[in-house]
Amino acid sequence: MNFSIRRALPDDAETYSRTHLQGLHETYAQIMPQVFHAHYDAELPALIARRREALEAGAISWVAFDDAGSAVGIATSGPGRDEDRPDFELHHIYTLAATHGTGLGQQLLETAIEDRAAYLWILNDNPRAERFYRRNGFAPDGTSTLCGPTWHHRPMFRMHRQ
Numbered sequence: 001m002n003f004s005i006r007r008a009l010p011d012d013a014e015t016y017s018r019t020h021l022q023g024l025h026e027t028y029a030q031i032m033p034q035v036f037h038a039h040y041d042a043e044l045p046a047l048i049a050r051r052r053e054a055l056e057a058g059a060i061s062w063v064a065f066d067d068a069g070s071a072v073g074i075a076t077s078g079p080g081r082d083e084d085r086p087d088f089e090l091h092h093i094y095t096l097a098a099t100h101g102t103g104l105g106q107q108l109l110e111t112a113i114e115d116r117a118a119y120l121w122i123l124n125d126n127p128r129a130e131r132f133y134r135r136n137g138f139a140p141d142g143t144s145t146l147c148g149p150t151w152h153h154r155p156m157f158r159m160h161r162q
Helices: 008-027 034-042 044-056 104-113 126-135
Strands: 004-007 060-065 071-079 086-093 118-123 139-146 155-160
Touching: 004 104, 008 034, 008 044, 008 060, 008 071, 008 086, 034 044, 044 060, 044 104, 060 104, 086 104, 118 126, 126 155
Parallel strands: 086 118
Antiparallel strands: 004 060, 060 071, 071 086, 118 155, 139 155
16 A cells, blocks of 8 residues: 655645544544544534644644545644653644554654654553554653543553654
């Protein structure tokens, strides 16, 4: 399977958001309750509007497409938002389940953060993602917190790569 990855433009807001939503559903099907998924389904118009605003403001985001031109993955990264981690942050990567094992996640990671020192947040009990990030040099840095109410106060931890 071949993929093309390009920087997301404001006109990609809907494609990005729909791919993000599908990625959320597939990634967290066994982790999050159904009400989480229903919330994001209902929020899709607002997600599209916020993504468009972010892209217009210069958000660093990418969309990956398969050979047929369908969006199959997304990523966003940028300057760190945590006061104690001013380096680069990987906000998220989502690849659709049909692409798992194809190397798309690796391609998106390399595009999103290159070889920089970076950090990310990951939900507890997400072993597939944790293995992926560990293979790419990330390790827990000892910081953890609870997600907000939309994410049902699930615990998450931060990983960092030098």
